Amino acid sequence: MPTETRFAIVGAGIVGLAIALEITRQFPAASVMVLEKESSVASHQTSHNSGVVHSGIYYKPGSLKAQLCVEGAQALLQFCEHNEVPHEICGKLIVATAENELPRLEELFRRGQSNGLKGLKILTGSELREIEPNAAGIRGIHVPGTAIVDYLKVAEKYADLIVSRGGVVRVSQEVIGLKRSNGLTILETTGGEIAAKTVINCAGLQSERVVRMTNSKRDLAIVPFRGEYYQLSREKEYLVKGLIYPVPDPQFPFLGVHFTKRIGGAVEAGPNAVLALKLEGYSKRSFNIRDIAEYASFPGFWKMAAKHWRMSVGEYHRSWSKKAFVQALQRLLPELQADDLVVGGSGVRAQALDRDGKLVDDFHISFTEGMVHVRNVPSPAATASLSIAKYIVDSIVRQIG
Structure with missing residues (x-):
């Protein structure tokens, strides 16, 4: 007989763990299990990124990225403070080094203001060198709220809290197949079958392989x-x-x-x-x-x-x-x-x-019967992990019940 759980999450990266943590907060009586094919949590994107807690200045106003990054950065810093995870608010400079970059720099400043960022300031070349004496640049933006953290330690703390609240995190257990049966999704794994009412696909680099296990159209x-x-x-x-950044393309x-x-x-x-x-x-x-x-x-x-x-x-x-x-x-x-x-x-x-050859810019999350697929959550996903988790769990409540 399959092991049964109310929620099964495929992938123990920072987003998958944050979703499990949010489930334990909203539904403390519900069983939740996180499945990870590697021997430890956060083995891929989470532990290989730059450790920046992004402010949200880059993202199109009104987009999920903008909304969830700004909310998530504040929530993450509060989490780190409360749980004694080392972090530092060090600020960031975005630097224009040529005249043709100035319109893009000004657009970034407008985006930051529209997204609700506080303390943004346009700097002259001499002003930016008061902050970063060795930086080049004819103009810049100072983003004082940008911070740094070790995301592996954040993910490990998420996992510890999940387990302390009665959840299960299973490593070295890869999902190799999915099938629907009597209103449940049966996950075929290298450690046996698991039956779940709701499955959340947070497999990151492997996420589209999990999507294809459901025979969904490859879009x-x-x-x-x-x-x-x-x-x-x-x-x-x-x-x-x-932190010193260029004006992005x-x-x-x-x-x-x-x-x-x-x-x-x-x-x-x-x-x-x-x-x-x-x-x-x-x-x-x-x-x-x-x-x-x-x-x-x-x-x-x-x-x-x-x-x-x-x-x-x-x-x-x-x-x-x-x-x-x-x-x-x-x-x-x-x-x-x-x-x-x-x-x-x-x-x-x-x-x-x-299929049109466009790199998907915003976060992309889709629903199939009994499943949620987190299909595109690149940077700033680590920053926004807690707000992404709340957004997804709230969506499950609305769409699945």
């Missing part, structure tokens, strides 16, 4: 983009006080190479954004033919490739050429030299792509 594909980082050498960490859901102070004092530089040849491919030589075949067989992939191939060439060039990577970073920090950087880590972003 989206997950395309993995690897971001590679360098770190400033210990001797050069003084060059960066907080609105055509892409990436923020450009930047400098990020980490909890503990290290400073990361990057990332670039290159197509990964494996869903969980953290190295340049990671390769999986099944993963490639899945996204390359999706009609939208080739439309995207035709439109953005020039950008891709530049990103790959920076991936293999430290000199090119350094040149990109020198736009923000002219003093930087190649010897000031050491190889850092990498992460892989699960980016949804539609």
